[in-house]
Amino acid sequence: MSACALVLTIALSVIVRASAAPLTAIGEGMRAPGARRVAFSNGAPAARASSLAYVASGDVLRSIALGAAPELNTIADVSDVGPCESVFAYESGKRGLGDDARTRLAVTCARANAFLIYAVRADGKSAERLFALTGVNRIARPRDVVVVNDTLAFVASGTHARVVALKLDPSEKAEPSLLASTFQLSGADALELGPSSRQTIRVLSGGVRRVTTLKYTPAGTLQLVGSVKDSRLQGTSGSCVGVGSSERTFTYIVSPVYGGTFAIFNSTQYGAPEYLSGIHADGKNLGFAESPGIYEELRDAKDVSVHENDAYISAKSIGAILVVDITNPSEPVMREKLQSASLVGVDRIVVSPNGAFVVAVVNATSDDGASVVIATSDDAVIDKIPKRRKLFQL
Numbered sequence: 098m099s100a101c102a103l104v105l106t107i108a109l110s111v112i113v114r115a116s117a118a119p120l121t122a123i124g125e126g127m128r129a130p131g132a133r134r135v136a137f138s139n140g141a142p143a144a145r146a147s148s149l150a151y152v153a154s155g156d157v158l159r160s161i162a163l164g165a166a167p168e169l170n171t172i173a174d175v176s177d178v179g180p181c182e183s184v185f186a187y188e189s190g191k192r193g194l195g196d197d198a199r200t201r202l203a204v205t206c207a208r209a210n211a212f213l214i215y216a217v218r219a220d221g222k223s224a225e226r227l228f229a230l231t232g233v234n235r236i237a238r239p240r241d242v243v244v245v246n247d248t249l250a251f252v253a254s255g256t257h258a259r260v261v262a263l264k265l266d267p268s269e270k271a272e273p274s275l276l277a278s279t280f281q282l283s284g285a286d287a288l289e290l291g292p293s294s295r296q297t298i299r300v301l302s303g304g305v306r307r308v309t310t311l312k313y314t315p316a317g318t319l320q321l322v323g324s325v326k327d328s329r330l331q332g333t334s335g336s337c338v339g340v341g342s343s344e345r346t347f348t349y350i351v352s353p354v355y356g357g358t359f360a361i362f363n364s365t366q367y368g369a370p371e372y373l374s375g376i377h378a379d380g381k382n383l384g385f386a387e388s389p390g391i392y393e394e395l396r397d398a399k400d401v402s403v404h405e406n407d408a409y410i411s412a413k414s415i416g417a418i419l420v421v422d423i424t425n426p427s428e429p430v431m432r433e434k435l436q437s438a439s440l441v442g443v444d445r446i447v448v449s450p451n452g453a454f455v456v457a458v459v460n461a462t463s464d465d466g467a468s469v470v471i472a473t474s475d476d477a478v479i480d481k482i483p484k485r486r487k488l489f490q491l
């Protein structure tokens with residue numbers, strides 16, 4: 098064997114081992130009443146390496162310090178405008194509270210038709226409100242928000258089925274202002290940022306079975322790139338275009354079609370996204386020509402988050418996090434299942450930008466309160482989990 102081949106073999110075995118570490122849950126889950134959405138910072142690589150996640154939890158905002166002993170902190174009270182359902186974390190060019198605290202949270206609250214911006218302290222343990230727009234009819238029943246750099250925000254209005262652009266002042270002196278630019282759709286439930294080089298966002302609507310790609314200009318003007326309508330998008334409850342440095346060229350969705358579907362749409366081309374592949378809970382009697390993978394685990398699947406070649410899916414009724422290998426996006430393959438009583442009811446799932454942690458929100462849609470379960474497949478973290486907390490590993 099040549100030296101080169103040897104090096105290659107060693108490199109390959111390291112890669113295989115690293116990605117084969119079993120997903121392990123840290124503890125039984127932390128109570129977080131009202132928890133809905135989880136966000137990681139979308140900033141520069143240094144910000145993305147941060148081990149903080151943020152949770153919109155009804156009348157409060159929370160942070161989670163991730164590690165072998167995760168910690169949940171209430172960082173702000175939003176009860177004056179709450180409940181607030183959606184949160185997006187980004188980086189400001191301006192220093193914030195204290196040293197180099199550049200993390201900002203854009204938050205929307207459906208009852209008060211509110212759009213808020215918070216600055217998070219460097220320790221991640223508190224946040225301060227910078228701006229609050231409330232009673233904004235144009236964003237009525239806001240469902241989701243994304244921010245581009247620190248200059249533009251896009252909000253999906255449920256009432257108007259529109260994406261609405263807001264201008265943010267990078268010096269944080271002027272209030273965010275609504276731009277004239279909006280885009281009318283037939284439905285708008287969730288927004289995802291596309292690759293930044295493309296200046297696109299993707300809009301998901303389960304009600305009208307659509308994935309739409311919009312292009313924005315630096316001034317916030319929105320234009321249609323393409324839209325696909327597909328029955329497999331009916332009732333879509335979760336979607337992702339990839340986190341961290343993922344390419345974001347595919348759109349991944351989870352819907353209740355065929356008992357539970359995980360599907361991949363190819364958004365590589367400028368134009369309408371194209372259905373590429375899907376795996377389902379039902380199938381035996383459906384007579385699929387292309388015979389996709391049938392996995393009973395997908396029944397009642399609710400959400401998906403993708404990091405590199407792994408798609409993490411929340412399987413609500415069986416109480417599991419599924420890991421699907423999407424190395425070949427035309428042929429997704431179920432690889433792993435982390436199942437536990439503490440995951441029964443899991444609705445939301447978000448993987449950290451560095452891929453080290455998976456944050457799952459259990460019973461996010463129930464009024465009886467929700468909890469947050471952290472899982473990791475990082476050996477260095479698993480080794481440090483106190484024994485009594487390392488509850489399950491499949």
Ligand SMILES: *[C@@H]1O[C@H](CO)[C@@H](O)[C@H](O)[C@H]1NC(C)=O
Binds near residue numbers: 245248249314
């Ligand atoms: C955001 O920042 C990137 C990198 O600096 C830049 O290329 C891009 O044009 C910016 N986008 C907008 C909308 O300002």
Ligand SMILES: *[C@@H]1O[C@H](CO)[C@@H](O)[C@H](O)[C@H]1NC(C)=O
Binds near residue numbers: 366426427
């Ligand atoms: C996605 O679409 C692009 C453009 O049509 C195509 O070149 C590429 O092969 C497609 N990817 C897959 C995995 O089919």
Ligand SMILES: *[C@@H]1O[C@H](CO)[C@@H](O)[C@H](O)[C@H]1NC(C)=O
Binds near residue numbers: 438439442460468
């Ligand atoms: C979530 O709610 C369901 C239904 O109420 C319940 O059976 C399950 O135990 C709850 N999950 C957790 C982890 O408490």
